[in-house]
Amino acid sequence: MLNPDGVFLGNYRTAFCGLDLNRQWANPAEWLVPENYHVKSLIKELADDPWISLDFVIDMHAHSTSMNAFCFVNLVADDSRDISRMQDELTFLRLMSINCKMFSLNSSRICCDPSKLGTGRRELPQVVQDHTHCYTLEASFFCYQNVGCRPTPFTQQTLIEVGRDAGITFLDYYRL
Template sequence: MIFLSLSSLCPLPLSAAANLRPGAEQKVVFITARVHPGETPSSFVCQGIIDFLVSHHPIAKVLRDHLVFKIAPMLNPDGVYLGNYRCSLMGFDLNRHWANPSPWAHPTLHGVKELIIDMYNNPKINLEFYIDIHAHSTMMNGFMYGNIFEDEERFQRQAVFPKLLCQNAEDFSYSSTSFNRDAVKAGTGRRFLGGLLNDTSYCYTLEVSFYSYILGGTASAVPYTEEACILLKSILLQHT
């Protein structure tokens, strides 16, 4: 987890102690949530990720042994406190300001971006995943947004993780997943970091429905239960 303040970030990574020793090479999964205050389900998914990672589940242990998880569970705490739907205290949609965040107007975003850039410039760290968790008010199921690249091989590799999620989670829809570079999304974390990081890093927006999901072949709406656990199992599968 990462505790955010106006002046600095104090990282508290989730990983085995051996991965955190000075000079150790690290494979990092960076997760953010609640950049839009009204998207409450994103906090439930993020909490599920944290609860699972610190549990005694054998998959959680394998993940901790091989990966370092850095989590910023709430990118817009002032907006959440005020009950805003999309904006911060100062009226900014933070997920449109990744390209040039201000330490004064967008302090949480600025701090997280600086931390990610520091990791990217560290030869001992490989930032494997960036996943930004959101909630969708009109669509059912979970799905992802990814980036489009000119390199066909890189694009195909990026599609592997959503496909694994679809295979392992009945509430995840690959058919609703899309890859784009729409101009209106240029300032989002997924778009900005996808253009900044190298081709060994995978950047996604994970959307979960406000409501529930439709079980394949039926019209029945099913409540969510273990999305975070399944997400992490899919990360493990991509590394085996």
């Protein structure tokens, strides 16, 4: 959790300094947003280590308007090599939709929305290797809805299950 001081003060997006930490990834100042600065430095250090293959960076958030758990994925450029890359990007999401009843592949978004500039998902690909997947995993503040079922409120237990199911999805991903 990168925002314990903000949460303690009753904020879910802003830190004690009043800034939305999720928009401070481009050039985080150590004195202003030390959480982002040190996490980005650690990710860069891991990415630069020749003994480590950093395959995923996943930023987890609560979403205030959408239902379900879902991912934001960066849009890959249009060339034949990138079609294979996009299929690889979607593999984790497809597996997650199989493993997690709260996760919606249809709610997931592949985009490079300019309003998301400064987010970890948009900025961290610049400090990691080309093969590293950078996602934002979101879970609704409210509920999830499976096809043909009524909306079901998220609880602490179902949010824990989303995390567990993400772990199971990693196991499946590396077995492929």
